[in-house]
Amino acid sequence: xxxxxxPYTGLILAMAMSCSTVLSARIARAQEQDxxxxxxxxNKGVKDDIDRATLSDLFLRKRLTWPSxxxxxxxxxxxxxELRVEFQRRALSLTHAEEASYWKKKELVSAVTAPPEFKxxxxxxxxxxxxxxxxxxxxxxxxxxxxxxxxxxxxxxxEGRRP
Amino acid sequence: xRVPRGSWQLSALTAFVWxxxxxxxxxxxxxxxxxxxxxxxxxxTSSAESAPSVEELASTIESMKxxxxxxxxxxxxxxMAALESEAEGVTEFRPSFSVYGIMDFGLFRSWVKSDxxxxxxxxEELSFVLTHLNLFFKSxxxxxxxxxxxxxxxxxxxxxxxxxxxxxxxATVTESTTMRQxxxxxxxxxxxxxxxxxxxFLGVTVGRFITPYGIWNVEHGSPxxxxxxxxxxxxxxxxxxxxxGLMLHGRFFPGSNHYIEYxxxxxxxxxxxxxxxDFNDNKALGLRLRVLYETPKLTLSLxxxxxxxxxxxxxxxxxxxxxxxxxxxxxxxxxxxxxxTGSLDLLIAFAGIRLQVEYARSLVKYDVHxxxxxxxxxxxxxxxxFPDHTRxxxxxxxxxxxxxxxxxxxxxxxxxxxxxxxxxxxxxxSSDASVIRAxxxxxxxxxxVIKLEGSRxxxxxxxxxxxxxxFVGAQLAVWF
Numbered sequence: 001x002x003x004x005x006x007p008y009t010g011l012i013l014a015m016a017m018s019c020s021t022v023l024s025a026r027i028a029r030a031q032e033q034d035x036x037x038x039x040x041x042x043n044k045g046v047k048d049d050i051d052r053a054t055l056s057d058l059f060l061r062k063r064l065t066w067p068s069x070x071x072x073x074x075x076x077x078x079x080x081x082e083l084r085v086e087f088q089r090r091a092l093s094l095t096h097a098e099e100a101s102y103w104k105k106k107e108l109v110s111a112v113t114a115p116p117e118f119k120x121x122x123x124x125x126x127x128x129x130x131x132x133x134x135x136x137x138x139x140x141x142x143x144x145x146x147x148x149x150x151x152x153x154x155x156x157x158x159e160g161r162r163p
Numbered sequence: 164x165r166v167p168r169g170s171w172q173l174s175a176l177t178a179f180v181w182x183x184x185x186x187x188x189x190x191x192x193x194x195x196x197x198x199x200x201x202x203x204x205x206x207x208t209s210s211a212e213s214a215p216s217v218e219e220l221a222s223t224i225e226s227m228k229x230x231x232x233x234x235x236x237x238x239x240x241x242x243m244a245a246l247e248s249e250a251e252g253v254t255e256f257r258p259s260f261s262v263y264g265i266m267d268f269g270l271f272r273s274w275v276k277s278d279x280x281x282x283x284x285x286x287e288e289l290s291f292v293l294t295h296l297n298l299f300f301k302s303x304x305x306x307x308x309x310x311x312x313x314x315x316x317x318x319x320x321x322x323x324x325x326x327x328x329x330x331x332x333x334a335t336v337t338e339s340t341t342m343r344q345x346x347x348x349x350x351x352x353x354x355x356x357x358x359x360x361x362x363x364f365l366g367v368t369v370g371r372f373i374t375p376y377g378i379w380n381v382e383h384g385s386p387x388x389x390x391x392x393x394x395x396x397x398x399x400x401x402x403x404x405x406x407x408g409l410m411l412h413g414r415f416f417p418g419s420n421h422y423i424e425y426x427x428x429x430x431x432x433x434x435x436x437x438x439x440x441d442f443n444d445n446k447a448l449g450l451r452l453r454v455l456y457e458t459p460k461l462t463l464s465l466x467x468x469x470x471x472x473x474x475x476x477x478x479x480x481x482x483x484x485x486x487x488x489x490x491x492x493x494x495x496x497x498x499x500x501x502x503x504t505g506s507l508d509l510l511i512a513f514a515g516i517r518l519q520v521e522y523a524r525s526l527v528k529y530d531v532h533x534x535x536x537x538x539x540x541x542x543x544x545x546x547x548x549f550p551d552h553t554r555x556x557x558x559x560x561x562x563x564x565x566x567x568x569x570x571x572x573x574x575x576x577x578x579x580x581x582x583x584x585x586x587x588x589x590x591x592x593s594s595d596a597s598v599i600r601a602x603x604x605x606x607x608x609x610x611x612v613i614k615l616e617g618s619r620x621x622x623x624x625x626x627x628x629x630x631x632x633x634f635v636g637a638q639l640a641v642w643f
Contacts, residue, residue: 051419053419053420053458054416054419056459057416062414062422062457063363063414063416064360064362064363065362065363067416069362071306071307071361073306092459093458093459093460094459095573096573097573097608097609098573100609101606101609104386104609104610104642105382105387107263107299107301108265108299108382108383108384108386108387108642109381109382109383109384109387111299111301111309111311113259113261113301113303
């Protein structure tokens with residue numbers, strides 16, 4: 001005799017399977033999406049994709065334009081902030097003191113000054129054409145700016161990952 | 164999305180636990196068939212009627228999903244609106260103006276033996292000196308248009324000496340209103356330029372700019388240069404240190420961390436007043452090329468600069484004829500020559516080691532030969548003229564930033580050695596000179612550098628400068 005409970009068992013099994021898959025995917029995403037990952041974003045008008053070396057060139061003003069020729073406007077987080085220090089380490093491979101020395105030298109040699117600093121970098125990039133900046137993943141809001149690179153908290157290689 | 168290793172196992176395990184938790188009877192089914200009978204509902208029909216149908220459940224889930232999506236969209240819209248209102252104050256560009264500067268103080272001592280012609284010419288006594296006080300004015304008028312000036316303030320000519328006949332400039336004046344004494348100094352325009360650069364591959368600079376040759380000349384300024392004393396290649400002026408004219412420059416990016424830089428210069432030819440005038444229609448031309456590979460850990464750079472100029476030093480004599488009521492000014496060239504110069508520079512920086520090498524060679528061909536002047540003393544020996552000649556200068560600098568981060572933190576200690584050779588004229592080797600120096604830089608932070616250096620200069624072929632001259636110096640270079 002066919003048991004009346006069988007359809008429910010199947011349904012529960014299916015739901016349990018889907019729930020467990022969702023749960024494990026969420027755990028996986030949580031493992032991968034560390035809130036301290038740095039998300040590099042640009043203004044939505046920028047159509048270029050860049051690698052970490054180009055990102056470093058933009059923020060050190062070795063490069064003034066995006067590969068397409070559009071003027072680049074790098075936007076830094078406030079000097080000394082945790083975000084800035086982490087970006088210096090992960091993207092520029094410099095300490096705070098090394099970057100400060102770099103700009104001092106640059107000022108003397110070519111009169112090039114460091115990019116402007118903003119407390120709310122995402123807000124600046126939302127507004128400024130050609131701008132590029134970075135935020136911690138926990139501060140990132142989808143749809144505000146175009147995602148360029150992810151700089152993981154503990155990078156396995158020196159390269160930033162493309163999203 | 165990449166799923167980390169083990170997530171499928173986790174998924175299966177979670178499913179198993181979920182099933183056991185949601186429907187313990189089914190878990191027991193396989194193990195204890197007897198228990199199944201005990202737990203079996205005696206009236207299955209009534210249970211099926213009271214439970215919601217699958218369609219109802221699916222519909223509920225669907226409506227909840229829809230509601231969540233609506234809420235998410237609403238949240239994003241309100242965040243975006245808030246961002247737009249917050250970003251109101253952020254402007255595309257604001258013109259900027261900044262002032263900053265460098266200065267350095269030194270303490271110098273030298274030793275010259277009595278058999279050396281430079282005895283009592285070079286100041287041997289321990290002296291404090293203020294060698295640089297440079298102010299930089301920088302303005303960004305638009306995102307692609309900037310202006311910049313570097314002005315050096317100096318005590319010179321106060322204290323300057325000339326030996327034949329001997330004179331020493333004393334620029335001390337007494338102010339008539341307060342009776343205070345002042346030492347009048349000088350102002351030197353090191354750079355004054357306007358640059359338009361919209362693209363990396365093309366920039367246009369007009370004004371007085373630093374000649375883009377070598378490493379030392381470009382990276383000048385006491386807090387940036389490692390040694391205290393300038394090399395011969397710089398103060399012999401085998402190439403002009405700065406030029407007044409026009410420069411096109413740019414940078415290309417053939418690959419990640421690879422750069423190719425160029426500069427084309429057209430400027431006044433060198434003469435005694437080249438900063439403001441040129442007595443020649445043809446302009447001095449120069450071409451700079453540099454290839455560079457640069458990562459945070461390694462820098463490799465090879466550059467060159469070629470320069471062609473026509474020097475024309477003129478004097479003018481005015482003849483006034485009162486009878487004929489005429490005034491005539493006659494020009495006479497006292498030195499007219501073509502100079503063709505090439506320079507090479509190499510920089511390797513790796514793991515704290517910095518190797519910097521520069522070499523320049525120049526061919527000088529005269530149309531009007533000037534009378535030979537004895538250097539430093541500035542007197543002539545009869546009618547002896549400078550012949551066509553070649554000259555060259557070169558140096559190598561090796562520095563090592565000691566890996567003392569654990570002890571010094573962000574402070575750096577960099578010992579260095581440097582050797583240089585100079586031949587101002589190939590037909591007369593009596594002026595050839597060699598210098599060796601050693602010392603260190605200590606940088607407590609990025610605002611100041613302390614330097615200590617000792618050097619020895621000797622002229623192996625000179626009948627006048629027979630023995631070596633020794634210098635010791637300390638310097639504090641400050642950014643402000």
